[in-house]
Amino acid sequence: MIQDIWPKHLDNQYKNLKPGNGDTVFYFQGSSLLARPSGHFNSQNPEENVLIYPQYSEFVQGIKSSYGDKAVDNFEFIYLLSIDEEHFFLARKTGSLERGTFLGEMADSAVHKDMYSFVRGYEFIGVDSFRKAQPREHAYAAITAFHLYGWYRDNHFCGRCGKPLRHDDKQRMLRCDCCKNMVFPKICPAVIVAVTDKDRILLTKYAGRTYRNYALIAGFTEIGETTEETVSREVMEEVGVKVKNITYYKSQPWGLSGSQLLGYFCELDGDDTITLEEDELSVGTWVKADDIDVIDDHISLTREMIEKFRSEHVSHN
Numbered sequence: 596m597i598q599d600i601w602p603k604h605l606d607n608q609y610k611n612l613k614p615g616n617g618d619t620v621f622y623f624q625g626s627s628l629l630a631r632p633s634g635h636f637n638s639q640n641p642e643e644n645v646l647i648y649p650q651y652s653e654f655v656q657g658i659k660s661s662y663g664d665k666a667v668d669n670f671e672f673i674y675l676l677s678i679d680e681e682h683f684f685l686a687r688k689t690g691s692l693e694r695g696t697f698l699g700e701m702a703d704s705a706v707h708k709d710m711y712s713f714v715r716g717y718e719f720i721g722v723d724s725f726r727k728a729q730p731r732e733h734a735y736a737a738i739t740a741f742h743l744y745g746w747y748r749d750n751h752f753c754g755r756c757g758k759p760l761r762h763d764d765k766q767r768m769l770r771c772d773c774c775k776n777m778v779f780p781k782i783c784p785a786v787i788v789a790v791t792d793k794d795r796i797l798l799t800k801y802a803g804r805t806y807r808n809y810a811l812i813a814g815f816t817e818i819g820e821t822t823e824e825t826v827s828r829e830v831m832e833e834v835g836v837k838v839k840n841i842t843y844y845k846s847q848p849w850g851l852s853g854s855q856l857l858g859y860f861c862e863l864d865g866d867d868t869i870t871l872e873e874d875e876l877s878v879g880t881w882v883k884a885d886d887i888d889v890i891d892d893h894i895s896l897t898r899e900m901i902e903k904f905r906s907e908h909v910s911h912n
Contacts, residue, residue: 629712759771798889834876835868841861
């Protein structure tokens with residue numbers, strides 16, 4: 596999966612650091628990120644692309660060239676994370692409403708086309724491309740940064756008293772000096788569910804999204820609900836069947852939706868008739884292991900779970 600970058604290690608602990616000239620800068624506009632392909636950009640197979648992100652020195656030079664030397668003061672740089680000895684920072688333009696539509700995984704690949712890049716040689720590339728880019732550790736850093744970008748963008752003022760928030764000096768937290776409220780990054784627990792029936796698995800396709808491949812049932816955990824209860828509820832809501840023998844598999848941080856994904860396998864309990872929730876799904880179908888035509892992309896928990904089921908149930912005639 597995308598987080599499997601060993602022997603490299605991603606350190607997400609906040610440090611009160613200033614960027615150096617060779618540090619990497621992530622600059623988001625909505626669901627797009629400033630980057631450049633190392634060669635010709637392959638929009639059909641994003642996993643073949645090597646994306647390069649601007650270094651701090653390049654980013655600052657771009658600001659100066661486009662807006663003048665003093666314009667650098669209109670940007671702030673927040674330390675995000677490191678991978679081994681490489682540091683990554685979030686660039687934000689202060690005092691202005693951030694441009695772009697925040698759609699995460701539902702963002703169309705062309706959402707970035709009209710955005711202006713002031714850093715020479717770089718362009719805005721949609722989220723659906725940078726999550727698959729190489730090297731793998733940079734793709735993981737980018738979607739983790741995207742999660743933090745959304746949190747910083749949405750939390751300028753205290754939700755309790757309305758006063759401005761300021762960043763704490765020691766930890767990843769926004770503090771209100773007026774009412775002492777403390778705001779930490781939001782992580783939404785969600786489940787990915789593989790419903791099985793002997794050598795069949797229930798595959799779905801989302802409705803109203805640009806992602807057209809087969810997926811598994813998924814949904815967010817509600818307040819006061821265990822994740823096992825989420826599995827049963829989401830399956831019933833989306834495809835109208837009951838399940839049993841709910842078994843935890845693995846988890847995955849998924850910054851594109853601000854989630855911690857928990858993968859579960861479960862078995863059909865009774866009638867296999869599918870009643871589709873058409874607002875959420877366009878397709879829901881039982882597929883035999885021998886007929887599965889979904890390749891593990893080594894990125895998502897969904898693809899890994901589908902491949903696990905296929906490999907364990909495919910016939911060997």
